[in-house]
Amino acid sequence: MSGKVLVYSRFPKAMMVPIGERYDLLDSKGRALEKVFSAAQLSEVRILISAGATLLPAEVMDLMPSLKAIVCYGTGYDGVDIAAASARGIAVGHSPAANAAAVADIAMTLMLAVTRRLLPADAYVRSGDWAAAKPSPQMAPRPGNPGRRVGVYGMGAIGRKIAARAAAFETDVAYFSRSRHDVPYRYVDSLAALAEWCDVLIVAVRAGADTHHIIDADILRRLGPDGYLVNISRGSAVDEAALVAALTDGTIAGAGLDVFETEPHSPDALTAFPNVVLTPHIGGHTADSHIAMQACVLANLEAAFEGKPLPYPVAPGS
Amino acid sequence: MSGKVLVYSRFPKAMMVPIGERYDLLDSKGRALEKVFSAAQLSEVRILISAGATLLPAEVMDLMPSLKAIVCYGTGYDGVDIAAASARGIAVGHSPAANAAAVADIAMTLMLAVTRRLLPADAYVRSGDWAAAKPSPQMAPRPGNPGRRVGVYGMGAIGRKIAARAAAFETDVAYFSRSRHDVPYRYVDSLAALAEWCDVLIVAVRAGADTHHIIDADILRRLGPDGYLVNISRGSAVDEAALVAALTDGTIAGAGLDVFETEPHSPDALTAFPNVVLTPHIGGHTADSHIAMQACVLANLEAAFEGKPLPYPVAPGS
Numbered sequence: 209m210s211g212k213v214l215v216y217s218r219f220p221k222a223m224m225v226p227i228g229e230r231y232d233l234l235d236s237k238g239r240a241l242e243k244v245f246s247a248a249q250l251s252e253v254r255i256l257i258s259a260g261a262t263l264l265p266a267e268v269m270d271l272m273p274s275l276k277a278i279v280c281y282g283t284g285y286d287g288v289d290i291a292a293a294s295a296r297g298i299a300v301g302h303s304p305a306a307n308a309a310a311v312a313d314i315a316m317t318l319m320l321a322v323t324r325r326l327l328p329a330d331a332y333v334r335s336g337d338w339a340a341a342k343p344s345p346q347m348a349p350r351p352g353n354p355g356r357r358v359g360v361y362g363m364g365a366i367g368r369k370i371a372a373r374a375a376a377f378e379t380d381v382a383y384f385s386r387s388r389h390d391v392p393y394r395y396v397d398s399l400a401a402l403a404e405w406c407d408v409l410i411v412a413v414r415a416g417a418d419t420h421h422i423i424d425a426d427i428l429r430r431l432g433p434d435g436y437l438v439n440i441s442r443g444s445a446v447d448e449a450a451l452v453a454a455l456t457d458g459t460i461a462g463a464g465l466d467v468f469e470t471e472p473h474s475p476d477a478l479t480a481f482p483n484v485v486l487t488p489h490i491g492g493h494t495a496d497s498h499i500a501m502q503a504c505v506l507a508n509l510e511a512a513f514e515g516k517p518l519p520y521p522v523a524p525g526s
Numbered sequence: 527m528s529g530k531v532l533v534y535s536r537f538p539k540a541m542m543v544p545i546g547e548r549y550d551l552l553d554s555k556g557r558a559l560e561k562v563f564s565a566a567q568l569s570e571v572r573i574l575i576s577a578g579a580t581l582l583p584a585e586v587m588d589l590m591p592s593l594k595a596i597v598c599y600g601t602g603y604d605g606v607d608i609a610a611a612s613a614r615g616i617a618v619g620h621s622p623a624a625n626a627a628a629v630a631d632i633a634m635t636l637m638l639a640v641t642r643r644l645l646p647a648d649a650y651v652r653s654g655d656w657a658a659a660k661p662s663p664q665m666a667p668r669p670g671n672p673g674r675r676v677g678v679y680g681m682g683a684i685g686r687k688i689a690a691r692a693a694a695f696e697t698d699v700a701y702f703s704r705s706r707h708d709v710p711y712r713y714v715d716s717l718a719a720l721a722e723w724c725d726v727l728i729v730a731v732r733a734g735a736d737t738h739h740i741i742d743a744d745i746l747r748r749l750g751p752d753g754y755l756v757n758i759s760r761g762s763a764v765d766e767a768a769l770v771a772a773l774t775d776g777t778i779a780g781a782g783l784d785v786f787e788t789e790p791h792s793p794d795a796l797t798a799f800p801n802v803v804l805t806p807h808i809g810g811h812t813a814d815s816h817i818a819m820q821a822c823v824l825a826n827l828e829a830a831f832e833g834k835p836l837p838y839p840v841a842p843g844s
Binding site for chain 1: 631632634638642645647648654656657659665667668672694792797803808811813814815816
C-alpha cells in the first residue's frame with residue numbers, strides 16, 4: 209500500500225511518523241496550499257489529512273479537483289465544511305472516541321485542580337510561604353466533591369467518560385445534550401437550566417456553528433459565584449471576553465480550560481487569573497490516544513486508497 | 527454543655543471556632559504546655575484536643591494528672607503514644623473517615639496532575655511559550671490512564687475511596703495492606719511486589735513506627751523509571767532523601783506529595799523538580815470535611831465530659 213497524501217494542517221512531527229512510513233506525504237506544514245504546491249501537484253491530490261479544527265472551506269477543496277477523502281486526525285471535524293465536501297463527493301473521516309478517555313481525563317484533572325486550587329497550593333509550598341506560615345486566601349478550605357453538582361454539556365463518547373469519572377468522586381451528575389441518552393445520569397432539558405443547577409459545568413459538546421459562543425454571559429451568570437467552568441471541547445463554544453469579565457468580577461469562581469478561541473493562546477487577561485488552570489489543547493494528547501488515533505487515520509487512508517467506504521466516517525447530526 | 531478543653535496543637539483559628547462556641551478553650555497555640563500554663567491549670571485539664579500528628583508522649587500526659595481523654599482532630603493519631611495513654615486510662619478519639627473523600631480526592635488530583643504534567647502545561651500557556659511554539663520536552667505525549675496499573679498501599683477508608691476513583695479512569699487497580707479486604711481489587715502480598723507491578727504507587731497507609739521510611743530506595747527502584755509515587759498519608763512513610771535521589775537520577779518518573787517528613791516544608795531539593803506536584807498537607811482540608819471532622823470532635827468531647835465511652839475511639843491495629 210502506498211500513495212500520496214497531502215498533509216493540510218501543521219502537525220507536530222512525531223504525529224505523522226507512522227503515517228509517513230506507509231504513504232508519501234506532501235506536507236504543507238499548515239501553509240496555504242497554493243503557496244507551497246503547484247496547481248499540477250494539487251490536481252493529483254486524492255486524499256488529505258487534516259486536524260479537525262483547521263478551517264477547510266469549499267474554495268480549498270476546489271484547489272484539488274481529484275480530492276476523494278478528507279481524513280481528520282482526532283475526533284473533531286468542525287473546521288471542515290461538511291456540506292461542501294458532501295456536494296463534491298468527498299468522504300470525510302475522523303478518529304471517533306480514540307481519544308475520549310484522554311480528553312475526559314483532562315476534564316477531570318482541570319476540575320479537580322481548579323476547585324482545590326492545586327496550582328496556588330504547589331506555589332505556596334515551593335515559594336516557602338508555607339514554611340513561613342504566610343496567610344493565603346487561596347489556601348482557605350473550599351467545598352469538596354461529595355455532593356457537588358457536576359453538569360456535563362454534551363453526552364458523546366467524551367461526555368459519558370467524564371460523567372462516569374465524576375460520579376466516582378461521589379458527585380451528583382446531570383447532563384444536557386440535544387437528545388436524551390440511555391445513561392444513568394439525570395437529563396436537564398436546557399443548557400441554561402443545567403448551568404443554573406450545577407456547581408461545575410463541563411463543556412464536552414461537539415463544536416459547530418450552533419454552539420458558537422453558547423457559553424455566554426448569561427450562562428456564566430447562571431453558573432454563579434461558586435461555580436466553575438471547564439472546557440475541553442473547542443474554544444469557540446465559549447465567549448472568552450464574557451468569561452474574562454465573569455472571572456474579573458467574581459460572577460463565577462474559576463475555570464479550567466484546555467481550549468481557547470485563538471490557539472495557540474498568548475498571555476492575556478485570562479492567563480493572569482490565579483483561579484484558572486490552563487492547558488495547551490493537550491486533551492487527546494497521550495501516547496496511547498495518539499496510537500489509537502493513528503490507527504483510525506491509517507484505516508481511513510487504506511480504505512480511501514482502495515475506493516472503499518471509510519471505516520470511520522464523520523456522522524454529522526450524531 | 528460546657529467545660530475546659532486544652533488545645534494542644536497549633537490549629538488555624540477557623541478550625542476551632544465551632545468548638546470554642548461550646549467549650550472554654552485553653553489554647554497553647556502549639557507551645558510547650560509548661561511554658562504557657564501553670565501546674566495548677568494543667569492539673570485541672572481533663573480533656574484535650576490534638577492534631578493527630580503532633581507528638582504527645584507519656585511525659586506530656588503526666589503534666590495533666592486529671593487527663594481523661596485525648597481527642598484528635600482528623601483521622602490520624604500517629605503522634606499520640608497510645609500505649610502510654612492506655613496505661614493511664616486516657617481514652618483517645620479521632621475523626622474516622624470524616625475526611626476520607628477529601629484525602630482520596632487530593633491523591634487523585636496529584637496522580638492526574640503529575641502524570642499529565644499539568645503544572646508545566648499551565649506554565650507553558652501562561653509564559654507565552656505555547657504561542658511562540660517553543661519546543662518543550664515536558665509537553666511530549668505520555669501514557670494515559672486506561673490500562674495504567676495503580677497500586678494502592680493501605681486499604682482503609684481512604685485507600686478504598688482512592689481505588690474506586692482510580693478504577694473509574696479505566697485503570698487496573700491492585701493493593702497491598704497488612705490483611706486482605708473484601709474489595710473488588712487484586713491483592714498483592716507485599717509492598718515490594720506492588721511497587722514492582724504498578725505504574726503509580728499511592729501511599730494511603732496509616733502511619734506509625736512500622737511504616738517509618740517504608741518507601742525507601744529499594745521500593746523506588748522497583749517502581750521504576752516510568753513509575754510515579756503519590757503520598758497522602760504521612761511524610762514519615764517516605765525516605766525523603768531516597769526520593770530526592772530517585773527523582774534526581776530518573777529512578778522514578780515523578781511524584782505527587784501532600785505530606786512531608788518535616789512540615790511545613792521549606793524550599794529544598796524536592797521543590798526544584800518540574801516533575802513533582804506538592805501540596806501543603808491539604809488532603810483533608812475541604813469545607814465539608816472540616817464540618818464532618820468537627821462533628822466527630824464535638825461528639826467525642828460531649829461523651830468525654832459525660833464520662834461515657836468515646837463514640838469515635840481510635841482502634842490501633844485496625
